[in-house]
Amino acid sequence: MNRIAKVSLKILKWVGIVILSLVVLFFATRWIGQGVNKITPKGGINKSMYVDINGSKQWISIYGKDMDNPVLLYLHGGPGSASSLYDYAFTRKWADVYTVVTWDQRGCGKSYDKLHPQTITAGIMMQDGKAMTEFLRGYLQVDKITLLGHSWGSYFGANLALALPDYYDAFIGTGQFIDWEENEGRLYKAALT
Numbered sequence: 001m002n003r004i005a006k007v008s009l010k011i012l013k014w015v016g017i018v019i020l021s022l023v024v025l026f027f028a029t030r031w032i033g034q035g036v037n038k039i040t041p042k043g044g045i046n047k048s049m050y051v052d053i054n055g056s057k058q059w060i061s062i063y064g065k066d067m068d069n070p071v072l073l074y075l076h077g078g079p080g081s082a083s084s085l086y087d088y089a090f091t092r093k094w095a096d097v098y099t100v101v102t103w104d105q106r107g108c109g110k111s112y113d114k115l116h117p118q119t120i121t122a123g124i125m126m127q128d129g130k131a132m133t134e135f136l137r138g139y140l141q142v143d144k145i146t147l148l149g150h151s152w153g154s155y156f157g158a159n160l161a162l163a164l165p166d167y168y169d170a171f172i173g174t175g176q177f178i179d180w181e182e183n184e185g186r187l188y189k190a191a192l193t
Helices: 004-039 087-091 121-138 152-163 180-192
Strands: 046-054 056-064 071-075 099-104 144-148 166-172
Touching: 046 121, 056 121, 071 121, 071 152, 087 099, 121 144, 121 152, 144 152, 152 166
Parallel strands: 071 099, 071 144, 144 166
Antiparallel strands: 046 056, 056 099
16 A cells, blocks of 8 residues: 555544544434423423414423513514524523523414415414414413514514503614615615625
8 A cells, every 4th residue: 555545544544533523513412402302490380392382283392490470472574484493592501580481483483283284464473473462372371472583483473562552561683674665675785896
C-alpha cells in the first residue's frame, strides 16, 4: 500500500470517528432532553394532548412551573408553519412566570391530517381561536389569557384580542405581520439588489 493510500485511510478513519461521535452526541442530547421535558414541576403542569376544536383534532402543549401563574397562549407564524418542534427552546423560560400553551393550529404540525385536508381561512381561524381560548379558560380555570403572536400569529392574535376583549388580558406581538403585499414587494426589491 502506497503512502497516499495510507494517509487517505487514516483521514477516512478520523472522519468516520468524528461523524460517529456527532451522531452519538446528537442522540444522547435528544434522549436527555426528552427526559427533562417529561418532568412535571411540583405545583406545575406538563401536558401535551389533542383537543377537538370545531371538528378538528388540534395539538397543544401546556407547561408551567406554577399553576397559579397567568396563562400565555403562543400563536405561531404561517399560517401553516407550526413551531412545535422547537417551541421548547424559547418558551420554557417563559414558564417561570406563565403557564405556557403552544398550539399547532389547524392544518399544520401535529394538527395536520393528511387524510382530511382542511381549508384555512381567517374566519375559520377566528372560530378556532375562540374555541381554543374557551377550552383553555375552562381547562386551566382562568378568566383571561395573555396572547403572544409571532408573524401570522401577531395578525391572528391582534384580531382575537379585538374581537374578544373579555377573554384576554394582554396581547404581545412579535415579528409583526402588518402588510403582506408591501412586505413581499420590499423583499423582492431587496433580493434584486
